[in-house]
Amino acid sequence: MSALLSPEGLEQRLRDVGAQRYHDKHPFHVRLHAGGCTRGEVQAWALNRYTYQAHIPVKDAALIARTGSSDLRRAWRQRLVDHDGAEAGEGGVERWLRLCESLGLERADVLAFRGVLPATRFAVDAYVNFVRERSLLEAVASSLTELFSPTIIRNRVAGMLANYDFVSPESLAYFSARPEQARRDVEVALAYVTANARTPAEQEAVIAALEFKCDMLWAMLDALQHAYVEPGHIPPGAFVPEG
Numbered sequence: 001m002s003a004l005l006s007p008e009g010l011e012q013r014l015r016d017v018g019a020q021r022y023h024d025k026h027p028f029h030v031r032l033h034a035g036g037c038t039r040g041e042v043q044a045w046a047l048n049r050y051t052y053q054a055h056i057p058v059k060d061a062a063l064i065a066r067t068g069s070s071d072l073r074r075a076w077r078q079r080l081v082d083h084d085g086a087e088a089g090e091g092g093v094e095r096w097l098r099l100c101e102s103l104g105l106e107r108a109d110v111l112a113f114r115g116v117l118p119a120t121r122f123a124v125d126a127y128v129n130f131v132r133e134r135s136l137l138e139a140v141a142s143s144l145t146e147l148f149s150p151t152i153i154r155n156r157v158a159g160m161l162a163n164y165d166f167v168s169p170e171s172l173a174y175f176s177a178r179p180e181q182a183r184r185d186v187e188v189a190l191a192y193v194t195a196n197a198r199t200p201a202e203q204e205a206v207i208a209a210l211e212f213k214c215d216m217l218w219a220m221l222d223a224l225q226h227a228y229v230e231p232g233h234i235p236p237g238a239f240v241p242e243g
């Protein structure tokens with residue numbers, strides 16, 4: 001039986017999970033950021049990642065529906081505004097669609113999830129179901145990959161702007177707001193987790209939830225790598241790059 005960790009000790013264990021398993025280390029991301037991807041591979045990444053983006057507010061709404069705490073609902077609802085916008089035509093999901101369009105994808109195809117890899121759908125569904133079905137503590141903890149997202153986003157934007165002539169600061173506008181939003185999201189989630197994981201078993205469940213989330217993000221990139229890079233087996237019905 002493990003000992004009860006201090007809040008700082010728990011945070012350190014969570015940071016260790018990211019250091020070992022976060023998707024910044026995945027070969028597909030390394031290739032994407034270093035300029036090694038073809039335009040078709042970048043399109044496939046953006047198209048598949050749209051599935052994740054579109055379901056983030058679905059899982060956040062599911063989490064809000066599960067809590068009896070006004071404080072948690074009030075803090076968490078900002079995420080819905082960030083992704084869905086305060087008005088139609090605003091917000092992160094819309095900005096991700098514009099990124100896809102700027103890469104030459106048809107908006108209607110992206111919105112319909114046309115050509116998305118089966119493994120992307122399964123991974124994203126697993127995340128939404130995790131947040132619906134596991135304890136509220138685990139659901140909150142699973143968002144904590146955002147501890148690590150500001151660094152990968154900074155590296156991605158710098159790398160993609162330096163290496164691809166078909167990418168512009170406007171096309172990457174999605175990422176401008178994210179580091180600050182992630183910092184605020186993490187503050188809420190980390191405070192919740194450290195206050196509510198009060199037994200060694202609860203702390204282990206929090207750590208396992210973050211491992212699950214890292215695995216899910218990793219699996220999405222494994223699917224992209226397998227389909228579009230090595231060995232290049234595109235599943236039936238999935239997006240086929242031109243040329």
Ligand SMILES: O=C(O)c1cc(C(=O)O)c2c(n1)C(=O)C(=O)c1cc(C(=O)O)[nH]c1-2
Pocket residue numbers: 056092142143144145146148149152153178217
């Ligand atoms: O670009 C990235 O690598 C990255 C990673 C993550 C993440 O770690 O889950 C998120 C995002 N971006 C992101 O933009 C985002 O809105 C987001 C929400 C969440 C979440 O689990 O609630 N993760 C992430």
